[in-house]
Amino acid sequence: EAQLVQSGAEVKKPGESLRISCKASGYIFTTYWINWVRQMPGKGLEWMGRIDTSDSYTNYSPSFQGHVTISVDKSISTAYLQWRSLEASDTAMYYCARPRRRGPIDAFDIWGQGTMVTVSS
Amino acid sequence: QSVLTQPPSVSGAPGQRVTISCTGSSSNIGANYDVHWYQQLPGTAPKLLIYGDNNRPSGVPDRFSGSKSGTSASLAITGLQAEDEADYYCHSYDSSLSGSGVFGGGTKLTVL
Numbered sequence: 001e002a003q004l005v006q007s008g009a010e011v012k013k014p015g016e017s018l019r020i021s022c023k024a025s026g027y028i029f030t031t032y033w034i035n036w037v038r039q040m041p042g043k044g045l046e047w048m049g050r051i052d053t054s055d056s057y058t059n060y061s062p063s064f065q066g067h068v069t070i071s072v073d074k075s076i077s078t079a080y081l082q083w084r085s086l087e088a089s090d091t092a093m094y095y096c097a098r099p100r101r102r103g104p105i106d107a108f109d110i111w112g113q114g115t116m117v118t119v120s121s
Numbered sequence: 122q123s124v125l126t127q128p129p130s131v132s133g134a135p136g137q138r139v140t141i142s143c144t145g146s147s148s149n150i151g152a153n154y155d156v157h158w159y160q161q162l163p164g165t166a167p168k169l170l171i172y173g174d175n176n177r178p179s180g181v182p183d184r185f186s187g188s189k190s191g192t193s194a195s196l197a198i199t200g201l202q203a204e205d206e207a208d209y210y211c212h213s214y215d216s217s218l219s220g221s222g223v224f225g226g227g228t229k230l231t232v233l
Contacts, residue, residue: 035222037167044123045159045167045210047222061221095166105214107157107172114166 002026004034004096004112011118012086019082020115022096029077030054032098035108036070036081040092048094050104051079059104086119093117124149124218125211125225132231133201141228143194143211149223150213151192157212158187158196160205161227167210171196198230206232 007021022034035050049060051070058070069082079096094115097108126144133139143156150156156174159167169178171187174194186197194213198205211225 037224044208044227045161045212045224047212047224050222059219059221062218097167100169100172105154105220107155107169107212108159108167109169109172109178111166111168 002098002110004098004110006094006096006112006115009116009118011120013121014086014088014119016086016119017082017084018086018117019080020094020117022079022081022112024077024079024098029072030074031102033104034070034072034079035097035099036068036079037095037097037108038064038092039095039114045095048081052104053079086117088119088121090117091119123226124215124223125213127209127211127225127228129226130229130231132233133198134233135201135203137201138197138199139201139230140198141196141209141211141230143196143225145192145194145213145223147192148217149192149215150189150194152216154214154216156187156189156194158185159210159212161208161210163207170209201232203232206230 036048038046048064051058071080096112098110099106100109158171160170161167174189175187209228215223
């Protein structure tokens with residue numbers, strides 16, 4: 001069974017760096033893109049960006065370009081979402097999600113359980 | 122402000138039919154990108170409900186159906202049940218944003 005398991009909740013201070021992870025299992029990791037989705041407290045879903053796990057090619061939403069970095073480590077079937085300098089407004093739940101089929105544009109049928117990031121001084 | 126527009130809330134009594142609209146533009150839904158729908162129960166990750174405008178993944182009851190016309194799409198739920206109370210999101214892609222994913226703002230369904 002294909003699944004995505006994310007790293008645990010994080011509490012950080014403004015200005016700190018952070019990397020959260022999304023480990024895939026049950027399928028060939030490099031066959032599918034991985035997307036990241038933000039959900040701020042009490043708010044809706046926002047698409048952040050995606051990565052082609054076969055060659056690390058990335059696309060970012062203009063809203064997140066330059067503020068986060070998406071990467072992968074194929075050797076351990078894991079995708080990452082990284083911040084160099086967190087802001088209080090980064091406080092949110094972050095989900096990784098896999099498309100139904102190969103290719104970047106499709107519905108997300110596999111979701112991670114989410115990683116809650118809290119940024120507070 | 123979301124690229125796709127959904128009503129913030131809808132409600133219905135058990136057994137009734139409700140619809141949730143998702144309005145986009147010529148660069149997303151109107152550009153023939155598929156529309157997908159997700160159900161999110163409180164405290165859980167979203168779950169795929171409808172893909173490719175009107176297809177149900179295995180295990181999703183046929184009470185849920187999707188449709189698309191022009192620059193809009195709709196999710197219909199018939200035979201409303203208490204367990205359907207959740208947030209619902211539409212999802213598509215946008216050519217003006219280099220194929221970026223876009224979500225609707227979400228609709229809270231209340232079963233009266």
